[in-house]
Amino acid sequence: MAKTEPELLSAGRQTAFLWPDPPEEDKYSVCVHCGFCLEVCPTYQEWKDENHSPRGRVFLIKEAAEGKLPLDESVIDPVFTCLDCRACETVCPSGVQVGALIEEARGQVHHAQPKTGMTGAIERFFLRGVFPHPKRLKALRGLMRFYQKSGLRTAARKTGALRVLPKHLREMEAVIPDIQPKAAIEALPERMPAQGQKKGTAALFTGCVMDVFFSDVNCATARVANRNGLEVLVPRDQICCGALQVHAGDREQARAMARHNIDVFERSGADYVIINAAGCGAALKEYPELFKDDPVYHDKAVAFSKRVRDISELLVEVGYEPPRGKVERTVTYHDACHLCHAQKIRSQPRELLRSIPGLRVIEMPDSERCCGSAGIYNLTHPEMAGALLERKMDDIPAEVDAVVMGNPGCMMQIRAGVHRRQADLDVLHTVELLDLAYQKEEKQR
Amino acid sequence: MNDAQLGRALTEILGERRVLYKPNQLHAYACDGYTARQALPRAVVFPETTEEVAAVVKLLHDNDIPFLPRGAGTGLSGGAIPLNGEVIISLVRMNKLLSVDFENLRAVVQPGLVNLTLTKRITGQGFYYAPDPSSQSVCTIGGNLAENAGGSHCLKYGVTTNHIVATKFVLPDGSVIDLGSPYGDAPGYDLLGLVVGSEGTLGIATEITVRILKKPEGVKTALAMFDRVADASDTVSGIIGAGIIPAAIEMMDQLAMQAVDKSNYHVGYPSDIEAVLLIEVDGLAAGVDEVMDRVVEICRRHHVRTVKVAQSEAERALWWSSRKMAFGATGRISPDYIVQDGVIPRTRLTEVLQRIAEISRESGLRIANVFHAGDGNLHPLICYDSRIPGETEKAIQVGSAVLKVCADVGGTITGEHGVGIEKLEEMRFMFSDDDLAAQLAVRAVFNPKDLCNRGKLIPQPSRCAEVRNARHIIEENWQIFGTFPEHARVLGPDEVGAQG
Ligand SMILES: Cc1cc2nc3c(=O)[nH]c(=O)nc-3n(C[C@H](O)[C@H](O)[C@H](O)COP(=O)(O)OP(=O)(O)OC[C@H]3O[C@@H](n4cnc5c(N)ncnc54)[C@H](O)[C@@H]3O)c2cc1C
Ligand code: SF4
Ligand code: SF4
Numbered sequence: 008m009a010k011t012e013p014e015l016l017s018a019g020r021q022t023a024f025l026w027p028d029p030p031e032e033d034k035y036s037v038c039v040h041c042g043f044c045l046e047v048c049p050t051y052q053e054w055k056d057e058n059h060s061p062r063g064r065v066f067l068i069k070e071a072a073e074g075k076l077p078l079d080e081s082v083i084d085p086v087f088t089c090l091d092c093r094a095c096e097t098v099c100p101s102g103v104q105v106g107a108l109i110e111e112a113r114g115q116v117h118h119a120q121p122k123t124g125m126t127g128a129i130e131r132f133f134l135r136g137v138f139p140h141p142k143r144l145k146a147l148r149g150l151m152r153f154y155q156k157s158g159l160r161t162a163a164r165k166t167g168a169l170r171v172l173p174k175h176l177r178e179m180e181a182v183i184p185d186i187q188p189k190a191a192i193e194a195l196p197e198r199m200p201a202q203g204q205k206k207g208t209a210a211l212f213t214g215c216v217m218d219v220f221f222s223d224v225n226c227a228t229a230r231v232a233n234r235n236g237l238e239v240l241v242p243r244d245q246i247c248c249g250a251l252q253v254h255a256g257d258r259e260q261a262r263a264m265a266r267h268n269i270d271v272f273e274r275s276g277a278d279y280v281i282i283n284a285a286g287c288g289a290a291l292k293e294y295p296e297l298f299k300d301d302p303v304y305h306d307k308a309v310a311f312s313k314r315v316r317d318i319s320e321l322l323v324e325v326g327y328e329p330p331r332g333k334v335e336r337t338v339t340y341h342d343a344c345h346l347c348h349a350q351k352i353r354s355q356p357r358e359l360l361r362s363i364p365g366l367r368v369i370e371m372p373d374s375e376r377c378c379g380s381a382g383i384y385n386l387t388h389p390e391m392a393g394a395l396l397e398r399k400m401d402d403i404p405a406e407v408d409a410v411v412m413g414n415p416g417c418m419m420q421i422r423a424g425v426h427r428r429q430a431d432l433d434v435l436h437t438v439e440l441l442d443l444a445y446q447k448e449e450k451q452r
Numbered sequence: 453m454n455d456a457q458l459g460r461a462l463t464e465i466l467g468e469r470r471v472l473y474k475p476n477q478l479h480a481y482a483c484d485g486y487t488a489r490q491a492l493p494r495a496v497v498f499p500e501t502t503e504e505v506a507a508v509v510k511l512l513h514d515n516d517i518p519f520l521p522r523g524a525g526t527g528l529s530g531g532a533i534p535l536n537g538e539v540i541i542s543l544v545r546m547n548k549l550l551s552v553d554f555e556n557l558r559a560v561v562q563p564g565l566v567n568l569t570l571t572k573r574i575t576g577q578g579f580y581y582a583p584d585p586s587s588q589s590v591c592t593i594g595g596n597l598a599e600n601a602g603g604s605h606c607l608k609y610g611v612t613t614n615h616i617v618a619t620k621f622v623l624p625d626g627s628v629i630d631l632g633s634p635y636g637d638a639p640g641y642d643l644l645g646l647v648v649g650s651e652g653t654l655g656i657a658t659e660i661t662v663r664i665l666k667k668p669e670g671v672k673t674a675l676a677m678f679d680r681v682a683d684a685s686d687t688v689s690g691i692i693g694a695g696i697i698p699a700a701i702e703m704m705d706q707l708a709m710q711a712v713d714k715s716n717y718h719v720g721y722p723s724d725i726e727a728v729l730l731i732e733v734d735g736l737a738a739g740v741d742e743v744m745d746r747v748v749e750i751c752r753r754h755h756v757r758t759v760k761v762a763q764s765e766a767e768r769a770l771w772w773s774s775r776k777m778a779f780g781a782t783g784r785i786s787p788d789y790i791v792q793d794g795v796i797p798r799t800r801l802t803e804v805l806q807r808i809a810e811i812s813r814e815s816g817l818r819i820a821n822v823f824h825a826g827d828g829n830l831h832p833l834i835c836y837d838s839r840i841p842g843e844t845e846k847a848i849q850v851g852s853a854v855l856k857v858c859a860d861v862g863g864t865i866t867g868e869h870g871v872g873i874e875k876l877e878e879m880r881f882m883f884s885d886d887d888l889a890a891q892l893a894v895r896a897v898f899n900p901k902d903l904c905n906r907g908k909l910i911p912q913p914s915r916c917a918e919v920r921n922a923r924h925i926i927e928e929n930w931q932i933f934g935t936f937p938e939h940a941r942v943l944g945p946d947e948v949g950a951q952g
Binding site for chain 1: 526564591712781839
């Protein structure tokens, strides 16, 4: 890809951000440099280098915006080493939107330096070539299922063919869940009438990775919502939310996908858009940010994002029936960053878990610290991601038999951790346990 | 030694990953919590042991290269800003809790250990570390030692110097000495007392022995809202006059309340009250309730509008976060702020706040007030916008005027944040030339080449006279112009260095 030519929007102004949609002055000037964000930042905790702290990143972005730093590795490394976990936003008393600034800065880098080499190729392949295209996604799914079922996986593992992969990819391969024959978007009916008294209509956002690897979680989500008085719709023409594209700095691609989804869900007429993947949920809720300069889609995005709910959030909001089936397990809960920091959803999943008879929930220390998954971060920054995963595994209380969370990325990452340690632990989504409790209740009847 | 040679020499001691020296890697270290002045360091290094610190210091000393220690960089007076292109010796990787002796109430820590982390580590056993600056969740114990940090609970428990008993200290030539004594009082000169609060100008603390305390049995916290500042300040005097020593009494004014209420730490203060007091009492469980009843009674006597005692730990924690996050939350109402740190006799509170309000009106800069009311330690937050030409200088000037008021009523120019570069000139409100010369002479004993944190804490005599004159003229005249003259500015880094 050739270097995109800068538009002349910076005429007369000194800045390293030459392309449209740069980090906004209103956002970085809010930082008062107090430093409260340092200690909660996972990358600062690891390296103790202020270049890799929220305060440092915001400062570097500001310097680049003011033309005091060029858009070189001094800005790019810190901006891309950020996990976009938003832990800093939770503590920041001044309300600096670090996540948005990082994403805007990545947008600039994306324009200035199209990525080359292996990472670039992989990123382009997935982010532009596969995820935005439902058909290709479906094909990929098929391919992976074929790989798992046909004996190819066994062969690959036995012959050692996987050894060509770096360690972190080998670990990921090992923990890919069994791919279901059908994605939820195909398996579920397009409309599932509410059970009991109807509380509203909810359109299920099935997601891309979620539906490839965790289509059963999508099905469980639909069942649980349905069981609690929600009519569930599954719009067939929806596509991936664009979160990974935003995180990688490909904001144009992300906007194209967002426009499509906004239209699809507007047409569905549903009261709510429900989602069970924290990263995607946050991205959907932040669509207005993506369209802040778009006269038409900004308003549409605002209306759309107002309807988006995480499944745990919606259940607590409209009221759910505590399950009567017993699930006798001891679990701990990991707060996915985009659930707790970006969406501020902390109590709802815990409340759901506590409502399950027989389930013991033990809090893990520092449960809100990032596990290192962060979209495709574990592929692009394996060393940092690996270190954070180790810490997360250390924090899991010894007496639990499962770790529960609300995000597929974390589920994959923590599965890799379990695999690495050969631990006897299940990695589950909150709604899976809830669904299980309702199913047991059915059987008792 | 040129930059490349220096980079290589430092790398030889610490390894590739613990040295930053390429110019564009250094920007994040251009300032600390005081942003009004900035300058790039020559390098940043991350030692992990006393020996490594000593080796780095020796190298720099032998080559006449200036350097300075840095903790979390939350200092509010610019102590960690490398105005002379210093090599920054960052101590944040030295963050181990080395040992704890619960029976004798001592802990030994590395300087980069975060203040609150120490308490978190020993809280399970029922102990804590008392000094609690609002920045305690990030600032380091080394930085606290250097600034003699205070905090909300210092009213009853004392400031940092009362809680540090010994330290291993790297002198500016690279030699390592032990100061103080873990138990009992060390004989000889009280060099530990000298070093605490020396703002990194006498050397670098690399191992610190602190006192730890048993957690009090009972704690009660009240939030009292007042229609008038005068009533709030009378309440503070009333409480202390009644012989009660609360663990803390903190005050915020309306503008400060507005700022935090806009943040994640929202309490919901009424918009028509002038002041809120946060009052905490602690001690034996049996007595605490009774003392709190008396506190509430005193509030009532001084026309409190409402007074509430926290009903849960969550409520108490929210009130405290709201107070502790108030500085940072100022970003919600202003792009930049300077927080001042003057101390006054408690009884002059109402009058001084009035004078601060006048200064605010005259200068056109808003000033929010958040402070340790029990100690008379004021923190006026001067709001300004550095993008408006001349406004940074005006804010600095306003800060100086506020400190003048504090000194005039018999207080001091810094309660806990230190002098740094921010209050250099204001040192003259308190000290004569002879006083300052004596202090400089002490520094010269420890730091003869003046390589360690040069230009901080004590104004250099030669520069003072001129600057004082210039300042004087500006001070006298800027109100006449209605705005601050644009050409007036603080000295740039090169000018400061040239005069050293
Ligand atoms: C929002 C906010 C609230 C604050 N509230 C308070 C408060 O309530 N009370 C209070 O007292 N302060 C407060 N401060 C100021 C600041 O947090 C304290 O001064 C703190 O002690 C600084 O610690 P630090 O680790 O950040 O040190 P730094 O800012 O990194 O350094 C401060 C000074 O100490 C020197 N230094 C650092 N480490 C060492 C060492 N190991 N040996 C020798 N010298 C060293 C540096 O050279 C510098 O001069 C606040 C700051 C902020 C931003
Ligand atoms: S906490 Fe917020 S205001 Fe403070 S330094 Fe970090 S980003 Fe800036
Ligand atoms: S988003 Fe996470 S990794 Fe990035 S700066 Fe904030 S706390 Fe650090």
